[in-house]
Amino acid sequence: MSAHAAGLDHAHDDHGHHHHKETFVTKYIFSTDHKMISKQYLITGLIMGIIGIAMSLLFRLQLAWPDHKFTIYEVLLGDWGKDGVMDPNVYLALITIHGTIMVFFVLTAGLSGTFSNLLIPLQIGARDMASGFLNMISYWLFFLSSIIMVLSLFVESGPAAAGWTIYPPLSALPNSISSSGMGMTLWLVSMAIFIASSLLGSLNYIVTVLNLRTKGMTMTRLPLTIWAFFVTAIIGVVSFPVLLSAALMLIMDRSFGTSFFLSDIYIGGEVLHNSGGSPVLFEHLFWFLGHPEVYIVLLPALGITSEIIATNSRKPIFGYRAMVASILAIAFLSTIVWGHHMFISGMNPFLGSVFTFTTLLIAIPSAVKAFNYITTLWKGNLQFNPAMLFSIGLVSTFISGGLTGIILGDSTLDINVHDTYFVVAHFHLVMGISALYGLFAGVYHWFPKMFEGKMMNKNLGYVHFWVTVIGAYGIFFPMHFIGMAGLPRRYYTNTAFPYFDDLSDVNVAITIFALITGAAQLVFLYNFIHSMFYGKKGPKNPWKSNTLEWTAEVKHIHGNWDGPIPEVHRWAYDYSKLNKDESDYVIPGQDFAPQHIPLQDNEEEMNH
Amino acid sequence: MTGLLALIVVILFVVTIWQMSKIFKLSQLKGNSENGQIANDKDNRVNGKLMIMFLIFMYFITIYCFWNYSKFYLPEASSEHGSSYDTLMFISLALIMVVQVITQALLHYFAYKYQGKKGNRALFYADNDKLEFIWTIIPVVVLAGLIIYGLFTWSDIMNFEEEEDAIVVELYAKRFAWEARYAGEDNILGNANVRFIEGANTVGVDMSDQDAMDDVITSELHLPVGRQVIFKLRSQDVLHSAYMPHFRAQMNVVPGMITQFSFTPSKTTAEIRETQYMKDKMQVIKEIRREKNKKSLADGNGEIDEYNEFDYYLLCNKICGASHYNMQMKIVVETQEEYDAWMAQQKTFGKSIAANNE
Numbered sequence: 001m002s003a004h005a006a007g008l009d010h011a012h013d014d015h016g017h018h019h020h021k022e023t024f025v026t027k028y029i030f031s032t033d034h035k036m037i038s039k040q041y042l043i044t045g046l047i048m049g050i051i052g053i054a055m056s057l058l059f060r061l062q063l064a065w066p067d068h069k070f071t072i073y074e075v076l077l078g079d080w081g082k083d084g085v086m087d088p089n090v091y092l093a094l095i096t097i098h099g100t101i102m103v104f105f106v107l108t109a110g111l112s113g114t115f116s117n118l119l120i121p122l123q124i125g126a127r128d129m130a131s132g133f134l135n136m137i138s139y140w141l142f143f144l145s146s147i148i149m150v151l152s153l154f155v156e157s158g159p160a161a162a163g164w165t166i167y168p169p170l171s172a173l174p175n176s177i178s179s180s181g182m183g184m185t186l187w188l189v190s191m192a193i194f195i196a197s198s199l200l201g202s203l204n205y206i207v208t209v210l211n212l213r214t215k216g217m218t219m220t221r222l223p224l225t226i227w228a229f230f231v232t233a234i235i236g237v238v239s240f241p242v243l244l245s246a247a248l249m250l251i252m253d254r255s256f257g258t259s260f261f262l263s264d265i266y267i268g269g270e271v272l273h274n275s276g277g278s279p280v281l282f283e284h285l286f287w288f289l290g291h292p293e294v295y296i297v298l299l300p301a302l303g304i305t306s307e308i309i310a311t312n313s314r315k316p317i318f319g320y321r322a323m324v325a326s327i328l329a330i331a332f333l334s335t336i337v338w339g340h341h342m343f344i345s346g347m348n349p350f351l352g353s354v355f356t357f358t359t360l361l362i363a364i365p366s367a368v369k370a371f372n373y374i375t376t377l378w379k380g381n382l383q384f385n386p387a388m389l390f391s392i393g394l395v396s397t398f399i400s401g402g403l404t405g406i407i408l409g410d411s412t413l414d415i416n417v418h419d420t421y422f423v424v425a426h427f428h429l430v431m432g433i434s435a436l437y438g439l440f441a442g443v444y445h446w447f448p449k450m451f452e453g454k455m456m457n458k459n460l461g462y463v464h465f466w467v468t469v470i471g472a473y474g475i476f477f478p479m480h481f482i483g484m485a486g487l488p489r490r491y492y493t494n495t496a497f498p499y500f501d502d503l504s505d506v507n508v509a510i511t512i513f514a515l516i517t518g519a520a521q522l523v524f525l526y527n528f529i530h531s532m533f534y535g536k537k538g539p540k541n542p543w544k545s546n547t548l549e550w551t552a553e554v555k556h557i558h559g560n561w562d563g564p565i566p567e568v569h570r571w572a573y574d575y576s577k578l579n580k581d582e583s584d585y586v587i588p589g590q591d592f593a594p595q596h597i598p599l600q601d602n603e604e605e606m607n608h
Numbered sequence: 609m610t611g612l613l614a615l616i617v618v619i620l621f622v623v624t625i626w627q628m629s630k631i632f633k634l635s636q637l638k639g640n641s642e643n644g645q646i647a648n649d650k651d652n653r654v655n656g657k658l659m660i661m662f663l664i665f666m667y668f669i670t671i672y673c674f675w676n677y678s679k680f681y682l683p684e685a686s687s688e689h690g691s692s693y694d695t696l697m698f699i700s701l702a703l704i705m706v707v708q709v710i711t712q713a714l715l716h717y718f719a720y721k722y723q724g725k726k727g728n729r730a731l732f733y734a735d736n737d738k739l740e741f742i743w744t745i746i747p748v749v750v751l752a753g754l755i756i757y758g759l760f761t762w763s764d765i766m767n768f769e770e771e772e773d774a775i776v777v778e779l780y781a782k783r784f785a786w787e788a789r790y791a792g793e794d795n796i797l798g799n800a801n802v803r804f805i806e807g808a809n810t811v812g813v814d815m816s817d818q819d820a821m822d823d824v825i826t827s828e829l830h831l832p833v834g835r836q837v838i839f840k841l842r843s844q845d846v847l848h849s850a851y852m853p854h855f856r857a858q859m860n861v862v863p864g865m866i867t868q869f870s871f872t873p874s875k876t877t878a879e880i881r882e883t884q885y886m887k888d889k890m891q892v893i894k895e896i897r898r899e900k901n902k903k904s905l906a907d908g909n910g911e912i913d914e915y916n917e918f919d920y921y922l923l924c925n926k927i928c929g930a931s932h933y934n935m936q937m938k939i940v941v942e943t944q945e946e947y948d949a950w951m952a953q954q955k956t957f958g959k960s961i962a963a964n965n966e
Contacts, residue, residue, distance in 0.1 A: 088930040163927045169863060170846040170928060176783065177929045263864025266802035266812070267783075267845045278864055279847055313722075314730040322740045344849070345860050346841075346867035349766035353759050360751045367747040368740065370711060375739070377718040379731035384655035384723065385647045392659070392719055396666075399711050403704035406751075410758040412765065413697055416682075416856045419849065419925045455645035462651075466658060470665060477669050481677035486853030488925045491933035498915035501896045502889065503680060512616075539642055576730040591730070606734070 030140075032132030035556050037139050038117035039450055042443070044146055045110020046528070051150065052101035057518050059094045062086045064504075064511035066493035080158070088492040092161035093179055095490060097153065099164030100187070104194055105149065107297040107435045109142050112236075115300055115442050116205050116229040118450060122549035123223050125214025125566055127559040130207040134200050141197035145190045152186035155179075160187035163490060165290065168261040168282050172253050175268040184254070188247050195244045202233035202240075209233075214548070216568035220324075221595070223547050223572040224317060227324050228303020231331045232296050238335060239292040246285035253277070283345055287338035294431050295334040299327060301438020302369065302398075305391040307572075308445050309373055311545045312388035313380030314591050316573035319372045326365030333362045343411040344418055352411040359409035363402070370399050381576070381591075385543065386461030387445035393469050394437040400473075401430025404480065419490075422483025425476045433472045440464075440524065446549075447531065448542050453554040454535030455542060460527040464520055471517030478506050546572050546594045566596035580604055649725055656723030663716035667709070683885040686875040686920070686941065687855035689765050694856070696761055700754065768870045774836040777829070779922075780811045781861040782844035783929050786922060786937035787811055788829045792822030792956060802844055802863075808964040812844070813957055821958030824951065829922060829939045832947035833876045841867045851925035852939065854880075860926060873941045877920060886918050 031037060058077075061070055073081025080090035117135065121128050129135045152159040158179035162171035166187065174181035209222075209230045222230075249260040253274075261282045262274035310317040317323060339347065339355030373395045382388065404426040407413045417423065447456045482503050487494060494500040494507070541550035548568070552560045574593040577586045579602040586593045586603045599605060647655075685694055722730075778789040778797055789811060791797045798820020804812040813820045831837055841850055841861040848861040850869070859869040880886055897915055904912050924935035942950070955963070 088933070092927065092930070092932075167847050167926070173846070176846055264802050265845055265863050266805050271803050271805065275864070279862055280865070314724070316732065316734040318733065319735045319740050321735070344858050346862050346865060349762065352766070353762060356758060356762065357755055360755050363751055364744060364747045368744055371743040372740075374711065374714050374718060375733075377715070377722060379733065380718075380722045381724045381728040381730040382652065382656070382719060382722050383647045384652050388647075389655060392715065395715055396712060399715070400708060403708055406704055406754065407697070407700050410696070410700065410754065410762075412693060412758050412762040413700060415765070415858050416693065416853060418858055419851075458645045458647065458651065462655065466662075469662065473666060473669060478673055478677060481673055481680050484682070485680035486682050486851075486923075488851065488923055488933075490927045492930075493933055496934040497921070497936060498893055498897060498913070499918075499921065501893045501900075501915075504896070506677065506680075536644060537642070538645055542643075542646055573734065575732070577732045 030136060032128070032136045033556070033558055034117045034121050034129050034132070034135060035450070035560075037135055038114050040139050041109055041113035041117060041142070042450070044143060045106050045114060045439075046525075048101050048105040048146055048149075049110060050525075052098050052106055053518055053521065055094045055098040055101075057514060058086075059091055059098070060511040060514045062091055062492070063494070064508045066495050086492075089158055089161055089177065089179060091492045092163070092177070092490070093159045093183070096161050096164055096166075097149070097159055100160075100191075101149065102432065103164065103293065103297065104191070105146055107432070107439070108198065108293070109194070111435060111439045111442070112229065112232055112296065112300045113139070113142065113201060114439075115225070115304060115446070116201070116233070118446060119225055119549060120205055120208050120229055121212070122449070122552055122560060123226050123547050123572075124209060124212060124217055125548050125568065126208060126212035127561075127565070129204050130212060131204055134204050138197045138200035138204065141193050141200065145194040145197060148186055148190035148193065152183050152190065155182045155186065157181045157183060159183040165283075165286055166250070167286075168250060168253065168279050169265055169267075172250060172262060173265070173267060173272075185251075188251055192244060192247055195240045195247075198236055198240050202236040205229055205233040206237070214565045214568055217595075220321075221568060221571045224306035224320070224323055224327075225300075225303040225547075227327055228299045228306070231327050232299045232303075235292045235299075235331050235334060236296055239289040239296075242285055243289035246282055246289075249285075250282065280342070280345055280347060283342050284338070287341045288335075290341065291338040292334045294427070295330055297431055297435045298398075298438075299330070301394060301435045301441075302327075304438045304442045304445070305373070305394050307545075307547070308387045308391045308441050309376050309395075310573050310575060311445075311543050312383040312385055312391075313376055314383070314544075314575045315376055315380045316575055316577075317372070318375040318378075319368075320571070320573065322368055323372055326368045329365040330362060333358060333365070337362060337409075340409050340411070340414070343414045349411075356409060356411045360406065363406060363409075366398075366402050370395060370402070383543075385444065386456070386458055386465055387441045387543075389462070389465045390437045390441035390444065393465065394434050394441065396469075397429045397434045397437065397472065400477075401426055401428075401434065405430060416486070417483055419488055420483040421479045421487050421489055424489050425479035425483060428479075429472075429476050433476070440468075443528070445543065447528075447535075448538055448554075449549055449552075451532055451535065452556055453537040453540070454531055455538040456531040456535060457527050460523055464524045464527065467520035467523070468517055471513050471520060474513030475510050475517060478510055482506050541594075544590075544592050546574060546592050548595055551594065551596055568595045569598045570595055577603070647724070652724040656720045659716045659719040663712060666712060666716075670705075670708075679885075679888070682853055683880065683883060683889075685854070685856050686873060686880060687857065687871040688874050689761075689871055690856040690874070692761050692764070696758060699757075703750070703754070765871075768836070768838075770838065771836045774838050774870075775832070776838050776840065777831075778840045778842055779829075779850050779861065780825075780842050780844065781848035781850065781924065781935075783846065784924070784931040784935040785827070786829075786850075786924075786935070788826050788937070789813075789957075790824040790826070790951070790954075792824055794819060794822055797840060798823050798957070800842065805844075808961055815961065821956060823957040824954045825957060825960075826954055827937070829937055830947055830950050831873050831939065831941050832944045833873050833941050835944070836870060836872045838870045839868060841869070846928050847926045848924050848928050848935070849926035851923045852920070853923070854920050858925065876941045876943060877918075877939075878942070880920075881918050890915075890918055 069084030071084050073084050073086050080087040160183045161179040170176050171180050171184055252258040253260050253262055259274035259277040261279050262277045265272045306317050337359045340359040343352045540554055551566050553562050572595055576591045579586050585591050586600050685691055776791040780787040796819040798817040799814035800812050802812045804814050841859055843861040843863040851858045855871050857871050859867050901912050920939035922937045
């Protein structure tokens, strides 16, 4: 394998010196360069994120002040917000599209797409992805699916509104909810294209990691980021096709009269002909992707965190092999726990027992990861760059949100908190907020790599971080309590009957925290855009990191390294390693030994 | 209250903008060197301190929520299996709170304690099998306990044994209302399918099935205390979920299949109204509604409904359309005598069809 990679090097070396004439179109639009594609993913993802978060603020307003009239509804929603009153259908549409956009478009494509593209070639020492062309196609399919999803917001009968889980029959029958007509069709088309994009991307990542590692970069020397992206891609390849099949069957049920998911339905004054299908089948198919999806979102964030915490602690990540093992264990377990979303779906209670067992097992590798992060901080020399703060924030929300998973994963306890705000609080903390922190950490950390050495403003980063962490806990911590009070999620208003009246103050507090947190993201946007154009250039390796991307040229060139690809001689975590007589660091005066530095004379070789 | 909160938001927002502009000015003054945007000792010190303050904030919000919001937790379960549910919930919550308090403390304390300083040397500490083993085995043991306890409870709830005097009730869900169909004297539910829906036969009972004639269809759910109820759940159109939080009971209602759930009510409506929990809660809600009423009248929106007495309810907990949030049914738990008296007033299915045909 390495011989093959070395052969490629030479072919590329000649290539690297003669630059193609690049036009605007080949450089910025139909680029096959992984660095440009990664930026395209990031910016598309951020724009989708703005839409998704804005939607959440709108429905939070509705939940906090259901009787109040807000002109903003009319401004943004038009006829659906007439006279400042939000239409119940559009409330459902907002939560549906918020979920879809955040889970798939921001945290799958925006996070994994951005950083897999940027870091896989750079950190394993490759000139580019295995197939630059497929990579380009992957991005453009993602772009197309984003456009279709956004267009669906302007359909007259409304965008999809059956929840992001689009359970049939609601999503299959336009006469149950008007948005299940054209809006749902566009949702399904958009997602089908998204899945194709994701598969092309994932296959590319897997092949690249397996085949294009530079000389000396064995699998056990890979940075944990790459391990995370690699395993994420595998989970994606295993589970996304199942969602595609579910979507295709749903399309057939909707348009061609089949009965995969429909049976014995009386609606709109008539009995439908469908019989023999089962919505429970759809739930199985959906969650067969849906649960691994949580880890598709989370693992890249954990990989990014591992790298950033080690670098900024100036310490090796604690328990590298245990970290890799727990990524693999989580990946494996993630594909056999989907039933915990369905304890009370009507499936056999015995299945519920099995899924409780597998689900609680996943807590073990997760706990190992959390403890290893904490131990990595212990006796470190912590550099609080914004990326480091977001990584620590991630560990914090990962623990808080993960712990409540022990309640929801227990089939018994799930009975009464299922589909309440307890669930909303749980998954927002453990997957939404954690993954967003991972995204932010990654952006702050690798911004110089993306934008040719320019750095983001750290002070604005600090403001962004501290307001966001306080706000996020302010939103989601109290939410557990209204969930345990038995308040169902996806209710347009909780004041339709008086029993929940006493919870309305909590809802107001949550919305206020949400507005503040939303405002804090403007600081990030400003910082991001401003630094992109006017950011000050920093040193070549600003965080004194060991990984290979910081040896690549600061200026973006096709092929990444002007000269030959660096050879790797050590793992990625030789931070603060001392020489044999413990008088100084391995490289005197420098507390890190990058991967391309050969073993020093006075250095002990270790097996990690 | 809302006014005060709004004021706080405005103040916080102004402070944020003021601070930001200040920070920005400062950062432009200092950001000239190449390393200007990399954390220095001062940043480490400030953020290290903030880490500890954040830990305090987290503990504060935890204590605040438990102190003020614990009362929102549902009252003691009104079903027999509910008490084991509550025990399991309490144990799990206590456990995760202990872990939460300890791990967050370690995380943030280490962040504070080991804040970076120029010249400090980090400890090269790459792995330790013993430690890894310890924090693998502890979760294994604890989770094994939880899993076993949970599974026994689950199995008791779901694989219930049918008692001799059990009542069979069908819960029939349609957008956006619930109906209950009692099995009647023979305690056998007549066959039903949406294909039989016609005219007065709104829930699609098979009229040729003699077992169906004594079925009783009602729009309120009455249950005698202390007797097992077996619910058979059927949907007319889309997915619904029958959620009865006070009984720690929930089951999805799936078109095309019949799902089931069972519990034994242990507290009548009259009894729960007399509990201190419910009295306190009702007083709070009444106060809120008085205020709302005042406001509503002032705005010219008319009087809002009063809420004088608590009733159990069944909610729809699976998104089913525009009025999903308002799909509910009243549940009355009463003594056997009251139940019998109520049942005697209801018309059987056979009679109401006959009356309709006349």
